[in-house]
Amino acid sequence: xxTWGVHSRDPAGLGLRGLVSLVMTLGMxxxxxxxxxxxxxxxxxxxxIAAVAGLSPATPVLALAVLGLGAAAAWLTCAIGARRAGxxxxxxxxxxxxxxxSLLSLAFVHAVWRLxxxxxxxxxxxxxxxxxxxVDTSSTADSGRQAA
Numbered sequence: 001x002x003t004w005g006v007h008s009r010d011p012a013g014l015g016l017r018g019l020v021s022l023v024m025t026l027g028m029x030x031x032x033x034x035x036x037x038x039x040x041x042x043x044x045x046x047x048x049i050a051a052v053a054g055l056s057p058a059t060p061v062l063a064l065a066v067l068g069l070g071a072a073a074a075w076l077t078c079a080i081g082a083r084r085a086g087x088x089x090x091x092x093x094x095x096x097x098x099x100x101x102s103l104l105s106l107a108f109v110h111a112v113w114r115l116x117x118x119x120x121x122x123x124x125x126x127x128x129x130x131x132x133x134x135v136d137t138s139s140t141a142d143s144g145r146q147a148a
Contacts (some may be wrong), residue, residue, distance in 0.1 A: 001111050004030060004124070031110070037105030040098060043067070071098070 004026050010020050043059065050057040075094050082089035114121060 001030065001115050002119075005115075010084040032101075033104040033108040035105070040102055074101075 004022075007026075008024055014022060046059060047057045075097065078093070078146065079089045079096065082093075105134075114123065
C-alpha cells in the first residue's frame, strides 16, 4: 500500500503504460487481497445455506467457471514457480492455497490499520544470514589499501 501511495502521487508521470502496469500488478494484488476472504466466506455460506435448505446454490455457472479458472491459473503459476526454484509442489499445497490466500485478507486489514495509525512505520521480516552467502571482506579491504 505504501508503494501504491508513492507511485500513484503523479499518475501522469508514469505514462499510460506505466499506469496500466501499476494498476494491473500492484493494484489488482491489493484488491484481491482485500476481497479473497470475504468472497470465499460468501460462497461457502451460500453453498452451506442451500445445502441445509435442500436447494441448489443460486450461484451462476459462469461465476463458478471464472472462480475455477482463476484457481487453476494460480495453481499452475505456483507449480511453474516452484519447479523453476527447484522446490516440490504437491496436492497438499494446492488444497491449502485458498486458506493461505484468505490470510492475505487479514494481512490487508493489518496493513490498512498500520497505514492509518503509523503511516511511516514499516513491518520488516527479520532474516538470518545465508551461511553460503557469507563473503570474506578482509581480502577486498586489503586490496583497497594496497591500491591506495
